Amino acid sequence: MLAAYHVAPNRLELRETPLPALEPGEALIRVEACAFCGSDKHDLARVPGAPRVPGHEFSGVVDQLAGDAPLSVGDAVCVDPIVRCGRCDHCLSGRDHLCRTMGVVGCQDPGGFAEFVKAPARNLHPKPPGLSFEAATLADPLAVALHAISLVPPVDGARCLVLGAGTIGLLMGQLLQLRGAREVWLADIEEGHLALARSLGPFETVNLATQPTEALPGECDLAVELAGGEAPTLDLAIASLRKGGTALCIAQRPPSQLPYPTMLFSELRLQGVFGQRSGDFAEAVALLGSGQISGEPLITDRFPLSQVQAALDRFLEPTSVKVVTTAG
Ligand SMILES: [Zn+2]
Ligand SMILES: [Zn+2]
Incomplete structure (x- = not known):
């Protein structure tokens, strides 16, 4: 089969490689669609330790099943990529996103930029019939948004600010509205992302490339930081909060100095978010399948797997949102 190996910073190379051998409890999946994730931006920019398939x-x-599974060969599936042990203290206490021996298909194990990939059969969820394979790739980032929102006080009636209107931002904005937020603001530096946001729902938008930071709302109950990197958005998130408000930190960024006095005297809560629980993924599939969260408009670019390098190049352009490779 063909698989795209990460061979140098931002370089993928298609190589012929043997089909993965299955162990009991595993499934072989013929990949129909695979998407680049914001976290891939960090990983693929590095010099790889050894070539690996992201x-x-x-x-x-x-395509194949080893041992008993609740699914059949030929079933269309969404795949939860987080491999949890199911036995450690975190797994047994329901916090399986913090599993002590967690692995991720596409990080520690070979991933989906390939014709075939293997995963534990228990990680497979039937793909709802009305959902395209491309939009089904959004179940993972939507599960992250669901997990994030489960960590904060109810957002019913809240004023919320989302900094970064990429994939998770656009999903998070919709989720906040679904959960009854009174106002949802989305900020970004790409006008295309903000136009996409406005087409998805009644969002207020701020373009931080052309508008001053004063255009952002104040007195927010919740601010979600999704820009990451060196962007000044963590400070903006904290500055936008009302007393007692919460900043959700989802994007990766280097260590930073926090405005400690503001956090202390305004009793702010800073909530880190890492990954998702197994239940979040199932809920994400259901929300995308029922159309309560729209995924299709977020897929801005499609490339066949044979053009995976062109897909990566497009993904690295700031105007793209979700870039997927497809079979064939
Ligand atoms: Zn991801
Ligand atoms: Zn575990």
Whole structure:
């Protein structure tokens, strides 16, 4: 089969490689769609330790099963990429996103930028029939948004600010509205992302490339930081909060100095977010399948797997949102 190996910073190379051998409890999936994730931006920019196959946001069709499984060969599936042990203290206490031996298909294990990929059969969820394989790749980032929102006080009636209107931002904005937020603001530096946001729902938008930071709302109950990197958005998130408000930190960024007195005297809560629980993924599939969260408009670019390098190049352009490779 063909698989795209990360061979140098921002370089993927298609290589012929043997089909993965299955162990009991595993499934072989014929990949129909695989998407680049914001976290891939960090990983793929590095010099790889050894060539490896990335891609943790993928969907496909079950091709082989080893042992008993609740699915059949030929079923269309969404795949939860987080491999949890199910036995450690975190797994047994329901916090399986913090599993002590967690692995991720597409990080520690070969991922979905390939013709075939293997995953534990228990990580497969039937793909709802009305959901495209491409939009099904959004179950993973939506599960992250669901997990994040489960960590904060109810957002019913809240004023919320989302900094960064990329994939998770656009999903998070919709989720906040679904959960009854009174106002949802989305900020970004790409006008295309903000136009996409406005087409998805009644969002207020701020373009921080052309508007001053004073255009951002104040007295927010919740601010979600999704820009990451060196962007000044963590400070903006904290500055936008009302007393007692919460900043959700989802994007990766280097260590930073926090405005400690503001946090202390305004009793702010800073909530880190890492990954998702197994239940979040199932809920994400259901929300995308029912259309309560729209995924299709977020897929801005499609490339066949044979053009995976062109797909990566496009993904690295700031105007793209979700870039997927497809079979064939
Ligand atoms: Zn991801
Ligand atoms: Zn565990």
